[in-house]
Amino acid sequence: MFKPNRERNRRNELIVKAIFGIFAFVSVLTTLGIVFTLIFETYEFFKEIPLIRFLTETRWTPLFPSAQFGIVVLLSGTFSTTLIALLVAVPLGLLSAICLSEYATPRARNLLKPALEVIAGVPSVVFGYFALLFVTPLLQSFIPGLQGFNTLSAGMVLGIAITPLVASLSEDAIFAVPSSMREGAYALGATKRETIVSVVLPAALSGIVASIVLAISRAVGETMIVAIAAGLTPNLTLNPLEPAQTMTSFIVQVSLGDTPTGSLAYKTIFAVGMTLFLLTLVLNIFSYWFVRRFQEKYE
Incomplete structure (x- = not known):
C-alpha cells in the first residue's frame, strides 16, 4: 500500500x-x-608590461602616449576612500547594533532594523550624486580649498552606504549572545554598560569583525560612488581634500567604449581587476579564519 x-x-x-x-x-x-x-x-x-613596473611606478597613465602603469596610484585612492568609509561606518554601525540589540524594545527593533536596512537598497549612483551635489558643497562651506571632486565626501557617503552591512550583521552577532551571560554579569553587580563592554561585545567579537571585513570588501569594490564623487584623476596622494581614482572607477573609465578592444590600455582593466580580486580574496580568507579561530559556541 x-x-x-x-x-x-x-x-x-x-x-x-x-x-x-x-x-x-x-x-x-x-x-x-x-x-x-x-x-x-x-x-x-x-x-x-613587466610586473616590476606595475608594482613600482608612481604614475598611472595607461591612456596617455607616455603610458605608465603604477598600480600604487589606484591603490592609494582605494585605500583613502575605504579608510574614510570605515571611520564613518564602524562607529555608526556598531553603535546602531548595540542600540537595537541591548536598548531598543522588541517593537522598536522590529521597526528600526528594516528601516536601517532600507539604506542598503538605495542605488549607488544616487549616493554618488548625493555626495557630489550635497555633501561636497556642504563641506566646502567649512573646509577652504576642498575641490569639487575629493575622496573625503566620497568616503563619507560610502561609509553611510555600508553602515547597514555593519549594523545588521553586528546586531545579529550581539543578539545571539545568550541572555545567561548578561544575567551572570548583572548578578555580579555589573551595570548595563559594563555588561555590554566587558561581556557581550567580546562574546560577539568574531561576528563583529566578520561584518567589518565584509564592509571593507564592499567599500573596496564600490564603483559609482567613488567614480562620481572622487573623480577620475589618478593622483598618488592620501590627502582627502584632493581628487583620486580608485581601481573600480578606472575600470568604469576604460569600459565606456572609447578604448579599442585588445589594446594594451584595454588589457589594463584585467590587471586591475585581478588586483581587486586578490585583495578581496585575502580579506574574505582573513574573515573566514578569524571567525573560525575566535567564534564562541554556546550550548
Whole structure:
C-alpha cells in the first residue's frame, strides 16, 4: 500500500538533488570562468608590461602616449576612500547594533532594523550624486580649498552606504549572545554598560569583525560612488581634500567604449581587476579564519 508512495518520494528526492546539483555546478563553473578569464587576460598584459613596473611606478597613465602603469596610484585612492568609509561606518554601525540589540524594545527593533536596512537598497549612483551635489558643497562651506571632486565626501557617503552591512550583521552577532551571560554579569553587580563592554561585545567579537571585513570588501569594490564623487584623476596622494581614482572607477573609465578592444590600455582593466580580486580574496580568507579561530559556541 505504501510502497508506491515511498518509490515516488525517493524519485522526487533524486530529482530535487539533481536540480540543486546542477545549480551548484553552474555556480562553480561561473566562478571558474571569471577566474580563468582574469588570469588569461592578466597574463597577456604582463607579457607586455613587466610586473616590476606595475608594482613600482608612481604614475598611472595607461591612456596617455607616455603610458605608465603604477598600480600604487589606484591603490592609494582605494585605500583613502575605504579608510574614510570605515571611520564613518564602524562607529555608526556598531553603535546602531548595540542600540537595537541591548536598548531598543522588541517593537522598536522590529521597526528600526528594516528601516536601517532600507539604506542598503538605495542605488549607488544616487549616493554618488548625493555626495557630489550635497555633501561636497556642504563641506566646502567649512573646509577652504576642498575641490569639487575629493575622496573625503566620497568616503563619507560610502561609509553611510555600508553602515547597514555593519549594523545588521553586528546586531545579529550581539543578539545571539545568550541572555545567561548578561544575567551572570548583572548578578555580579555589573551595570548595563559594563555588561555590554566587558561581556557581550567580546562574546560577539568574531561576528563583529566578520561584518567589518565584509564592509571593507564592499567599500573596496564600490564603483559609482567613488567614480562620481572622487573623480577620475589618478593622483598618488592620501590627502582627502584632493581628487583620486580608485581601481573600480578606472575600470568604469576604460569600459565606456572609447578604448579599442585588445589594446594594451584595454588589457589594463584585467590587471586591475585581478588586483581587486586578490585583495578581496585575502580579506574574505582573513574573515573566514578569524571567525573560525575566535567564534564562541554556546550550548
